[in-house]
Amino acid sequence: MASNSPASPLIPATWVWLGFALVLLVAPWIFYSNLSLTMLSQMGIAIIACLSYNMLLGQGGMLSFGHAVYTGLGSYLTIHALNAVSQGHLALPVSVLPMIGGLAGMGFAFLLGFVTTRKSGTAFSMITLGMAELVFAMSLMFSDFFGGEAGISGNRVVGQAVWGITFGPQRQVYYLIAFYTFISVGLLYALTQTPLGRMLNAVRDNPERVEFIGYNTQQVRYRAFIIAGFFAGIAGGLGALNFEIVTAEVVGPARSGAYLLFTFLGGATFFFGPILGGILMVLAFVLLSEITKAWLLYLGLVFLFMVVYAPGGLASLIMANLRVLKHGRLLDLLPSYLGFGLASVLILAGAGALVEMVYHQQLNAALGTDLPFAGIVLNSADPLTWLTALGLLLVGLLLFEWVRQRFALRWSAIHSEMAQSQGISP
Amino acid sequence: MNSSMALCLRGVHKRFGNTEIIRGLHLEVTSGERVAIIGPNGAGKSTMFNLISGRFTPTSGEILLNGQRIDGLKPFEINRMGLSRSFQITNIFPKLSVFENLRCAVMWGLGHRYSFWTFLSNLKDANDLAHVWMKRIRLDTKSDVLAMNLTYAEQRALEIGITMAGGANVVLLDEPTAGMSNSETERFIELIKSVTKGKTLLTVEHDMGVVFGLADKIAVLVYGEIIAYDTPDKIRANLRVQEAYLGSLQAQGQ
Numbered sequence: 001m002a003s004n005s006p007a008s009p010l011i012p013a014t015w016v017w018l019g020f021a022l023v024l025l026v027a028p029w030i031f032y033s034n035l036s037l038t039m040l041s042q043m044g045i046a047i048i049a050c051l052s053y054n055m056l057l058g059q060g061g062m063l064s065f066g067h068a069v070y071t072g073l074g075s076y077l078t079i080h081a082l083n084a085v086s087q088g089h090l091a092l093p094v095s096v097l098p099m100i101g102g103l104a105g106m107g108f109a110f111l112l113g114f115v116t117t118r119k120s121g122t123a124f125s126m127i128t129l130g131m132a133e134l135v136f137a138m139s140l141m142f143s144d145f146f147g148g149e150a151g152i153s154g155n156r157v158v159g160q161a162v163w164g165i166t167f168g169p170q171r172q173v174y175y176l177i178a179f180y181t182f183i184s185v186g187l188l189y190a191l192t193q194t195p196l197g198r199m200l201n202a203v204r205d206n207p208e209r210v211e212f213i214g215y216n217t218q219q220v221r222y223r224a225f226i227i228a229g230f231f232a233g234i235a236g237g238l239g240a241l242n243f244e245i246v247t248a249e250v251v252g253p254a255r256s257g258a259y260l261l262f263t264f265l266g267g268a269t270f271f272f273g274p275i276l277g278g279i280l281m282v283l284a285f286v287l288l289s290e291i292t293k294a295w296l297l298y299l300g301l302v303f304l305f306m307v308v309y310a311p312g313g314l315a316s317l318i319m320a321n322l323r324v325l326k327h328g329r330l331l332d333l334l335p336s337y338l339g340f341g342l343a344s345v346l347i348l349a350g351a352g353a354l355v356e357m358v359y360h361q362q363l364n365a366a367l368g369t370d371l372p373f374a375g376i377v378l379n380s381a382d383p384l385t386w387l388t389a390l391g392l393l394l395v396g397l398l399l400f401e402w403v404r405q406r407f408a409l410r411w412s413a414i415h416s417e418m419a420q421s422q423g424i425s426p
Numbered sequence: 427m428n429s430s431m432a433l434c435l436r437g438v439h440k441r442f443g444n445t446e447i448i449r450g451l452h453l454e455v456t457s458g459e460r461v462a463i464i465g466p467n468g469a470g471k472s473t474m475f476n477l478i479s480g481r482f483t484p485t486s487g488e489i490l491l492n493g494q495r496i497d498g499l500k501p502f503e504i505n506r507m508g509l510s511r512s513f514q515i516t517n518i519f520p521k522l523s524v525f526e527n528l529r530c531a532v533m534w535g536l537g538h539r540y541s542f543w544t545f546l547s548n549l550k551d552a553n554d555l556a557h558v559w560m561k562r563i564r565l566d567t568k569s570d571v572l573a574m575n576l577t578y579a580e581q582r583a584l585e586i587g588i589t590m591a592g593g594a595n596v597v598l599l600d601e602p603t604a605g606m607s608n609s610e611t612e613r614f615i616e617l618i619k620s621v622t623k624g625k626t627l628l629t630v631e632h633d634m635g636v637v638f639g640l641a642d643k644i645a646v647l648v649y650g651e652i653i654a655y656d657t658p659d660k661i662r663a664n665l666r667v668q669e670a671y672l673g674s675l676q677a678q679g680q
Contacts, residue, residue: 195533195549196542198522202530205519211501212479212511213592214534223540 074236105233267315
């Protein structure tokens with residue numbers, strides 16, 4: 001149980017949930033600009049999507065390459081339902097329309113999952129990839145449903161306003177999303193504490209043995225897949241209401257890849273990892289893409305870095321350090337962390353300058369050789385600039401490796417000490 | 427067909443490509459009997475277990491569990507009909523705790539199936555039974571330890587626990603003491619005896635001391651056929667067995 005609950009040994013569960021609700025409630029009053037409100041809304045959506053994805057990846061060991069199929073089809077069904085409401089064909093309040101998305105996601109997961117979940121491992125991944133391509137290809141074929149290049153747009157300010165809520169202002173939409181986020185996170189967490197949730201972990205760990213204790217692994221995977229499809233559809237439906245437009249890219253492979261990437265970055269091995277992942281996803285998509293054209297490249301580098309050095313994602317880094325903190329030895333690691341910090345700054349400065357100069361030369365060469373970078377102006381024609389950047393990068397990498405080796409020794413020393421003091425391993 | 431017949435193999439063959447590993451197995455195990463399967467390496471002992479437990483499908487022949495055909499069924503279907511097995515190479519849930527391992531093992535038998543509308547913590551029957559099994563396999567002090575962090579002997583005990591906890595009446599143990607030291611083996615045999623009381627037991631074992639101490643009957647499997655099936659005393663006296671197996675084993679020992 002302990003391995004799955006969010007920070008359970010440190011803070012009682014009730015406080016975690018109350019805190020979460022409080023954060024959702026006050027966030028739009030602390031970050032109140034239009035951009036922040038949009039981002040907060042998107043974060044809620046991304047959190048649901050990543051958590052539903054992690055039900056497959058982290059809890060069930062199913063590496064899906066096509067999760068956007070379920071979020072995306074949820075979006076489409078919701079926007080069509082919204083338009084049906086606008087035209088008076090459907091008498092539903094706007095606030096329940098994400099449920100249509102959820103049911104759509106569930107329905108498609110029921111249909112397509114029957115095929116995908118028959119297999120596990122590599123075959124499962126390949127089939128999900130095939131399904132994703134299939135649906136994306138269809139989105140270009142059936143323009144009545146998918147809206148072609150322009151997509152399908154709608155207007156969420158329809159029908160009777162309940163208690164004066166029109167869903168015109170972004171803040172009202174945010175609270176609708178926050179409500180769905182809180183309920184979805186709660187339900188998805190509850191699912192990890194049920195027989196199906198636990199058998200899903202067992203199927204992830206050792207599918208063969210599961211067959212010999214009476215469970216049909218295919219059924220376990222299939223049921224989890226349908227439930228994940230439901231929550232994916234909810235996220236998609238909220239996305240449709242938030243943006244009021246749905247284009248074919250929502251079912252595309254890039255979106256599926258983003259769910260995988262950010263769920264992994266957040267941390268698939270802990271329940272709250274994908275919550276961090278969802279937040280990072282919006283930060284990267286909205287802010288990082290504003291700062292630099294090369295944002296996807298940086299994202300790829302960070303991803304590579306995490307896979308190599310911290311395969312448990314951000315969540316596992318946090319949890320590991322919390323354990324050290326509880327043991328009272330976090331201060332011993334401080335020099336290492338300062339070293340890592342310095343090395344990261346050097347690497348970022350060096351690699352960043354190199355990347356930006358390459359991008360500048362390829363895309364903006366007509367604007368001259370100078371480009372602004374982190375508050376200074378770089379001359380991309382001067383070899384010295386290139387050499388300096390390269391030097392910074394190399395020094396940073398060497399420092400990183402030097403710190404890492406010392407850190408690894410200290411880390412394992414602290415951990416063997418912790419294991420001894422507990423009498424058992426973690 | 428005798429109603430107290432727990433397990434019955436009739437003319438079971440298994441061929442992999444052109445190689446026939448199992449060549450016409452006949453075996454009848456009465457309810458409550460403990461049968462040890464012995465035989466030289468490569469005789470097909472593990473294959474026989476894989477056939478009975480549904481991991482492999484027989485090429486021909488019939489396998490009956492409590493009078494019902496089980497050949498060709500899936501492992502989980504066979505398990506639900508009351509047959510459980512352990513593995514020669516430890517086969518547990520490494521990232522789940524000892525308690526979770528056992529709780530998973532008892533859940534189907536208690537009828538919780540794929541439920542996602544009840545909390546595990548409220549399943550009193552499953553939790554109690556998992557605790558009982560933790561005590562029985564003497565791992566009750568390691569409740570929250572992840573299975574991958576147990577010692578080898580503890581993992582072997584957990585393997586037996588997972589196998590038995592589901593409540594199956596016919597149990598196949600594939601070399602339960604494999605890789606254990608002599609003193610560990612001795613304690614382990616006591617454990618196996620206590621947890622399999624009243625069950626029909628088939629076990630593959632190399633340690634002759636264990637075999638003669640544990641079994642009511644011994645089946646000698648050589649080149650995919652059972653050449654003798656009798657009480658331990660008679661097996662010991664059987665010339666054919668001595669020639670084919672025990673003799674060579676003694677020769678190895680000296």
